[in-house]
Amino acid sequence: MLKQLYIRNFTLIDTLDIHFNPGFSVITGETGAGKSIILGAINLLLGQRADVKSIKSNSSKCVIEAHFDISRYNMQDFFTENNIDFDDTDCILRRELNSSGKTRSFINDTPVALNLMRTLGQQLIDIHSQHQNLLLNEEDFQLNVVDIIAKDRELLIKYKEHFNAYKDAKKAVDRLCKEIEENKKNEDYIRFQLKELTEAELKDGMQEELERESEKLSHVEEIKTALYSAGTSLNSYESDNNVLDKVKEASRSIIGITSIYPEISSISDRLESCFIELKDISDEINSEADNIEFDPSRLEQINSQLDKIYSLEQKYHVSNIADLINIQNNLEKQISNIDNSDEELDKLKSEEARLLKECEAIASKLTEIRTKASKVIEQEMRNRLIPLGIPNVRFSIKIENKNISEDGHDRISFLFSANTSTPVQPVAQVASGGEIARVMLSLKAMISGAVKLPTIIFDEIDTGVSGKIAEKMGDIMQEMGKANRQVISITHLPQIAAKGTTHYKVFKEETEHGTSSRMLILSKDERTKEIAQMLSGSEISDAAINNAKELLKTL
Structure with a gap:
């Protein structure tokens, strides 16, 4: 679980030191406020390529540091194998970028190669951004989903x-x-x-x-x-x-x-x-x-x-x-x-x-296990997608034989149709943006228990949905957050924002040194105003306040 994130001199952020809570949290803020900057900083801890332009103007170095509680995830072998000090209640990942372009990576204050930080980071955080919806078009992703459920x-x-x-x-x-x-x-x-x-x-x-x-x-x-x-x-x-x-x-x-x-x-x-x-x-x-x-x-x-x-x-x-x-x-x-x-x-x-x-012979056993798992996935996906506003959904998994390769001889295709009159076709080809978002959320919710990632971050997975559907998506993420998992959703929808147990707001402010992005944990009253603003715009009406309070009662 991500406990704390510290960012210094990264793009528009002077200093950010924020603590995170378990369960389901939400992050809101206007477009351009800096939510993507925070995600970009976390991605650096996951081994993403660093750009010297990311260092804040007039600064010589930027630092991103995250603290994790990994006491539930049996990761000691990784630290022993790589000769790194182990503290399961405070695992620290830090990345430093100098204006010269040189970067340094640390795990628990031990200098490490970037690929080692990437390996650990990918076991700690899964960031689902909008571009990851394109994974639905990739055979490897679909096969990996089946293998996860097949165990x-x-x-x-x-x-x-x-x-x-x-x-x-x-x-x-x-x-x-x-x-x-x-x-x-x-x-x-x-x-x-x-x-x-x-x-x-x-x-x-x-x-x-x-x-x-x-x-x-x-x-x-x-x-x-x-x-x-x-x-x-x-x-x-x-x-x-x-x-x-x-x-x-x-x-x-x-x-x-x-x-x-x-x-x-x-x-x-x-x-x-x-x-x-x-x-x-x-x-x-x-x-x-x-x-x-x-x-x-x-x-x-x-x-x-x-x-x-x-x-x-x-x-x-x-x-x-x-x-x-x-x-x-x-x-x-x-x-x-x-x-x-x-x-x-x-x-x-x-x-x-x-x-x-x-x-x-072994590939045939894999096919048998994957076929059984596919039936489970098909039923689970129908059960999840119908409440998400696709009542006539058909979701099936096609398994075809291919030349033997490093993952067996199965070619997996996720087939989808939202209407009874439309034949099932590859999901990425026929599903709308909103439907793909719901399919991906359902897949993530289904496999998250098997993968047991400590932290899952959804970056505007609610794109293309609203109203009751958004509320149902919020329920799914809230449910995921209750299963000994930390779920964080960056959202523009008040229905989802109201589901979080902790609410963070990202905003910009002008200082004597220029524009700076900040992030705060909202109090109960601040949260009500934020959700009301998301409902009505810049002018917060009494009706919007009352609606916000009603939404928050669903917690």
Whole structure:
């Protein structure tokens, strides 16, 4: 329930701080007094787009804040899920708009994204304005009404889960079909590429190994010369240059004195080790020199393989064999998909068909429940519309089959006729403005109990009606307000204004800062005068006062 509304620096409003009561309240005021401004401010709390022009002239910021009592509506989960402080007796929504165009949104003083405020706001207030009568022409609205009365929410959630799975399966089939089509278009080229890469017999590390071998074979003479020179230095046939003989000779000399000079024995051991190591090195050098030979045919073969690898890398825009192997693997998968595509496609189509069958089964249950609910709605609407001055009303709901979609396979149409001689047709096409207003009020009254919105605001829903019909519409809103619900009606009709338990008036006044809109709660006497003025115009007669008092007695 809306407890308090605070508005500052919004269009013509300097400051407005007004408290609201439970039950049925009415708001009256002359055209242009500012009723739509107040609604516009509330709409900002419901996530509507903000316009910097809404800020009052010469002000840098406007603020709209509303306090709600949500203690009857079990909303704690929303606050817990979004990490927002919870106070069920004082839930605060605030929106600020700066002259720079920047807006900020708060729930219980916690900054939030606008879409989160919109989500909460739509659970707190339903504003029915005149343009919402156009909803009668929208299939989604009509289907939603039926679903509310059918109380099929759990089944609808289950259906949507299955439908989403079916959509995913269908997308998988479509995606594979597209891939198959594209692959078949390119099959010859893919096979050519795969053959080219397969024949190259690519292996990890192959390129580096071939490059090393090519480098070695290209410098055989240089390598043999270096090895020969090193080997000759170590073990020359000329005794003066033989390093090994000299080390051996030095070792013998040291060994000869170890018995009389034991301190030198360690050097003797080291010399012996050096001789052994140098002898091994000499033998290995000689062996390497004998083994390495220039093989021009092998070098040509290696360079040919490398040229092929380099050419493939350039062709496929990669820099190493690993990337070429990845491309080869992908090509193999594509060929495998082409060769096995029919089997995979049959499997996916089978899954798609299974999920579609499940969706259709649940959709059929939805149709059954909606059909039963439609009969209830038809009778309820007749019961409500006859007292509202349409004695010969016929209201029926047509349910047609449509392609399966996210809400089932039912196409809903509300059909209406106000006369026995006129066939029923879509309500938005045949009902007058006044009749549409009565149809919408009846629908709202019927579904409001199921939806359990804390606050419902009717913005001139009485357009096109008057007299006894207006009084009956007032009775309906009064009845709605008694069912633990807050109903607020903005009206120009005294018959409806007299039904409210609380009466607010919106008016303009001139101040030293210019024109300003204000809103007040009327006392009993002020209310009598206001209703009398609505009855007779600017000149309030005694008869109008008496009529106003009579209307107020109906409370």
